[in-house]
Amino acid sequence: MLGEYRIAGRRAAEIAGSVEQGVGSGALAPGQLLPPMRELAAELGVNPNTVAAAYRTLRERGVIETAGRRGSRVRSRPASTSRDSLGFEAPPGARQVADGNPDPALLPRLYDAFTVAAGEQDGRPVLYGEAPVDPELARLARAGLEADGVPEGPIAAASGSLDAIERVLAAHLRPGDAVAVEDPGWGRVFDLLAALGMRPVPVAVDDDGPRPDDVRRALGQAARALIVTCRAQNPTGAVITEARARELRGLIAAHPELLVIEDDHGFAIVDEPLHPLAGASRHWSLVRSVAKAYGPDLRLAVMTGDPLTIDRVGGRQRLGPGWVSRLTQRAMVELWSTGAVDPAAVARAYAERRDALIGALARRGVAAQGRSGMNVWVPVPDETGAVARMLQAGWAVAPGARFRLSAPPGMRLTVSTLSAADIEPLADAVASATAPPPVRSYG
Numbered sequence: 001m002l003g004e005y006r007i008a009g010r011r012a013a014e015i016a017g018s019v020e021q022g023v024g025s026g027a028l029a030p031g032q033l034l035p036p037m038r039e040l041a042a043e044l045g046v047n048p049n050t051v052a053a054a055y056r057t058l059r060e061r062g063v064i065e066t067a068g069r070r071g072s073r074v075r076s077r078p079a080s081t082s083r084d085s086l087g088f089e090a091p092p093g094a095r096q097v098a099d100g101n102p103d104p105a106l107l108p109r110l111y112d113a114f115t116v117a118a119g120e121q122d123g124r125p126v127l128y129g130e131a132p133v134d135p136e137l138a139r140l141a142r143a144g145l146e147a148d149g150v151p152e153g154p155i156a157a158a159s160g161s162l163d164a165i166e167r168v169l170a171a172h173l174r175p176g177d178a179v180a181v182e183d184p185g186w187g188r189v190f191d192l193l194a195a196l197g198m199r200p201v202p203v204a205v206d207d208d209g210p211r212p213d214d215v216r217r218a219l220g221q222a223a224r225a226l227i228v229t230c231r232a233q234n235p236t237g238a239v240i241t242e243a244r245a246r247e248l249r250g251l252i253a254a255h256p257e258l259l260v261i262e263d264d265h266g267f268a269i270v271d272e273p274l275h276p277l278a279g280a281s282r283h284w285s286l287v288r289s290v291a292k293a294y295g296p297d298l299r300l301a302v303m304t305g306d307p308l309t310i311d312r313v314g315g316r317q318r319l320g321p322g323w324v325s326r327l328t329q330r331a332m333v334e335l336w337s338t339g340a341v342d343p344a345a346v347a348r349a350y351a352e353r354r355d356a357l358i359g360a361l362a363r364r365g366v367a368a369q370g371r372s373g374m375n376v377w378v379p380v381p382d383e384t385g386a387v388a389r390m391l392q393a394g395w396a397v398a399p400g401a402r403f404r405l406s407a408p409p410g411m412r413l414t415v416s417t418l419s420a421a422d423i424e425p426l427a428d429a430v431a432s433a434t435a436p437p438p439v440r441s442y443g
């Protein structure tokens with residue numbers, strides 16, 4: 001069953017480690033069927049409960065999956081494998097519209113902000129035992145959240161959106177729990193759930209956000225958490241409208257123990273209003289990253305939520321990194337205070353490029369989504385073929401497989417660095433790549 005590889009160990013941790021070693025070395029291939037628990041227990045001379053515990057650990061780590069009587073097998077894509085690895089290697093000279101990065105020309109200069117922050121630190125160094133969040137950063141973050149209708153709650157800081165989301169999930173959930181997620185959605189969240197041993201429940205998305213019927217179905221499947229994107233949803237650009245938020249809040253209110261996590265990664269790059277779901281359930285958090293507007297390398301997201309959630313996040317954070325660099329926090333205060341970014345201008349720049357591409361595709365009969373943010377989602381009948389044809393035409397796009405669980409195939413195009421001269425050639429390439437193959441006739 002396993003070829004030449006032999007699972008070893010006497011304790012559950014040793015058995016699980018042996019399987020992981022086999023997967024990591026390639027000796028156990030993706031899809032490889034593992035021995036039944038009783039059979040492996042007899043071979044190793046251990047109690048079947050020991051093997052059961054090892055298999056449970058492996059499932060929680062996302063190394064294997066179990067399908068009832070069909071047994072346990074190595075996952076086709078282990079949890080440690082990022083969805084970013086799905087795709088094609090771009091040939092030299094190909095235009096990159098796959099990476100999801102902001103336009104560097106729209107990012108603020110950081111030198112002055114860090115110079116000011118460093119000067120303050122030189123005068124009064126931050127030492128152990130101080131508050132993890134800079135008071136002025138907390139004040140500015142709270143003012144912005146309050147202006148957007150987010151309920152009152154303590155402020156915390158994390159090293160980006162994904163770090164914040166992981167900490168909130170870990171504060172309430174455990175391996176095996178079901179989490180409702182947007183589909184298509186941010187692939188890193190799917191990776192995170194696999195690594196945490198949690199089960200994603202896909203929720204379809206339209207231009208107005210998660211579809212209520214799908215959310216209702218997910219809640220009926222005992223989802224313990226719901227992760228949504230407020231604006232600039234990745235990859236579709238969806239925005240949760242006021243009407244959709246009202247409907248979703250009604251559904252959530254019927255499940256008061258549901259953990260609701262909102263990712264406002266579109267902060268400061270979109271001009272669509274925020275319609276938060278925060279407060280519709282007992283436990284919630286809204287995460288606001290500065291990556292897209294101020295720079296990914298800042299690694300900073302501010303977050304708020306109910307007091308219990310934020311207290312648990314802070315308590316666990318103290319046992320790890322302790323806090324997000326106060327130097328970075330002070331630099332962010334300087335950037336916010338001096339108006340280093342004009343959100344309206346940034347939103348307008350992305351909207352012009354996005355709308356131009358969607359319009360050009362529409363003129364060619366190609367449907368596309370992109371209501372906000374910096375991405376355009378194009379449904380395609382043959383994802384692998386379309387992405388390959390785009391590469392042949394000189395354009396590197398992101399395959400939809402990075403963003404899908406059960407949603408139909410597609411591809412994502414990032415408009416950040418497109419110029420006006422790029423729009424028509426790119427639209428031509430997309431139209432050609434997504435066109436049905438010519439019908440051959442044999443006479």
